[in-house]
Amino acid sequence: MSLSEYTLARKKGKADEETLAVLNNSIFSELPKVYIGVLEIPLDLVVGTITSSRAASFTESWMPTLDEDTEFATKWSRLYDAQIEEGIREPIQVYEYMHAFFVKEGNKRVSVLKYLQAPSIMAEITRIMPVHNDSQEIQVYEEFLRFQKVTNLYTPYFTIPGSYQLLADMLGQNLETKWPQDLIRTFQG
Structure with a gap:
């Protein structure tokens, strides 16, 4: 031991x-x-x-x-x-x-x-x-929840509203439909 x-x-x-x-x-x-x-x-x-x-x-x-x-x-x-x-x-x-x-x-x-x-x-x-409230912190967190739902990932974590949507747009994805596993694996390292 x-x-x-x-x-x-x-x-x-x-x-x-x-x-x-x-x-x-x-x-x-x-x-x-x-x-x-x-x-x-x-x-x-x-x-x-x-x-x-x-x-x-x-x-x-x-x-x-x-x-x-x-x-x-x-x-x-x-x-x-x-x-x-x-x-x-x-x-x-x-x-x-x-x-x-x-x-x-x-x-x-x-x-x-x-x-x-x-x-x-x-x-x-x-x-x-x-x-729920209109604070920036809650706005970012609610957007994170949409990201997490389609990826099952906890990273990356942003602090500016709109960042998850911007990431999804840059990758040709959205925050409503599950992302492809190969794309998710790239985030996992």
């Missing part, structure tokens, strides 16, 4: 003074939710967790904070070994709100993969729908 890797991950996180972000309870409890399904998501968009008790176990960069002699450290180390030997297969469970992911189940898996600098993770996604 790779407890030494846990120790290194913990040391790596010592520079972080902040713990993980926690999804605001009023957002979580009051806004409508839409089940999306299982998709590959960029790990850099996984920014927090849904419970404050779990947030204290990780730094802002997802490095573990608990001592090496804890059950948490043992489980983290086993997940590390599993990832090295065969890969972590079970998707995490997340809530997506405004293009950011908050973990419901699988915090340690995220931590291990972030420590290993993996680019992405499989996730079972439930989207929390924001309240």
Whole structure:
């Protein structure tokens, strides 16, 4: 078991003074939710967790904070070994709100993969729908939702309204019809 890797991950996180972000309870409890399904998501968009008790176990960069002699450290180390030997297969469970992911189940898996600098993770996604308004942020997000629906991609992410439509136009596509798989693969790298 790779407890030494846990120790290194913990040391790596010592520079972080902040713990993980926690999804605001009023957002979580009051806004409508839409089940999306299982998709590959960029790990850099996984920014927090849904419970404050779990947030204290990780730094802002997802490095573990608990001592090496804890059950948490043992489980983290086993997940590390599993990832090295065969890969972590079970998707995490997340809530997506405004293009950011908050973990419901699988915090340690995220931590291990972030420590290993993996680019992405499989996730079972439930989207929390924001309240519609005329702000630029909501306009861009609603356009992103149209893009995501036809591509199943979370990248690229733009900040200027009209950018997704412009991208679709440049590629001879639209935001109403599923895009060809070969085109989608070019975005996945």
